[in-house]
Amino acid sequence: MDFRLTDEQKMVRDTVRAFVQKELLPLEGDVLRNEREGRVGIEREQLRQLQLKAKELGFWGINTPEEYGGANLGPVMTAIIIMELSHTFVPFAFGGSADNILYHCNEEQKQRYLIPTINGERRSCFALTEPGAGSDAANIKMSAVKDGKHWVLNGEKVFITNGNEADFTMVFAVTDKERGARGVTCFLVDREMGWRSNYIHTMGEWGPASLYFENVRVPEENILGELNQGFTLGMQWIGAGRWNIAARAVGAAERLLQMGIDYAKTRSTFGKPIAERQAIQWMIADSRVEIEATRWLALHAAWMAEEGLDTRHAASIAKLYGSNMANQVADRVMQIHGGMGYTKELPIERWYREMRVWRIFEGTDEIQRFIISRDLLRGYVRLGEELV
């Protein structure tokens, strides 16, 4: 067993770290100010310029196959990169990527959806959740009824990330009511085909959207993958994000903890720095332990993905532990800062609000616990056999 990073991994980590230092950290003040005044943190054009700078360093399509111009760095490297990038709350992501399930496009769909998305010319959104079906995703009701060479879609989706900005959606609808989850199909639907969206205000700095479909006619060639095979695609999309959230939790919590350490050394009460109080030291120590545990959970799940192993159990553990850890660390770091921690002068409260959703989307805490316990109770996973 070798826990050392390879030279290439170290080089990538250090390059992303330098990029964050040089290009993103200086923007934090502007992002906070823009958001406080009701604007987006960074405008689309500024994001694009940053993505092009990153491209010059080789960071373009970090998970995109080479044949589409990507670097295709793989899950472990991606986890390492996310841990570095999430040291800042500046809403930045490298360009050149597309949702994993868009690779199920046929040749003709690739030209209209996959490639323009990779190139940043079109934006997608993933629309599974409905007002009556979130955790219980197999219970969606949006209907798709065949009419000649079209499918006619009716229903509502809710909490769709990028739903207000997207040019097209990958939307899931029931094409065969009798077959439950095996009667669900994924459709590629352009906004011009007639769906509407409404922004949803959340406690975070960005919001998802509700999507409305009223007799939206979708050509039959716009099915993504196979008819009635949509649910598998939906689960594939959701599954890929789970250990990413744990990786994000590591970077963000590390940055917050460093803020807590720095503040504890300079803030004095009753004649000495609060860093000399055991109450503060224990918050620092517990945070450090939990961040370290999350790091290895995330890397292990990513490594399993790289090896082509079934990551579902490991990814649920990493997501559950990591998202709770980040919330806990943010709470402690706010406590260490006292009243200052609660103000909008510092980014702690912003991060605190953003991280709360990590425990809700891509499978809630309770759903992760359900998966983990089910795997054990049914014997899909055995204790003591975690090392493969």
Ligand SMILES: Cc1cc2nc3c(=O)[nH]c(=O)nc-3n(C[C@H](O)[C@H](O)[C@H](O)COP(=O)(O)OP(=O)(O)OC[C@H]3O[C@@H](n4cnc5c(N)ncnc54)[C@H](O)[C@@H]3O)c2cc1C
């Ligand atoms: C900011 C944001 C962005 C999102 N982005 C997207 C997106 O891009 N695309 C998309 O399709 N969806 C998206 N979602 C939806 C998200 O995946 C769902 O909100 C989430 O899966 C929970 O579903 P729900 O809100 O319907 O809650 P429910 O499923 O109604 O759950 C309510 C509560 O009951 C608990 N619960 C549910 N079932 C059980 C059970 N069997 N046992 C124990 N407890 C249970 C839940 O854990 C939760 O605490 C997003 C949500 C948010 C908030």
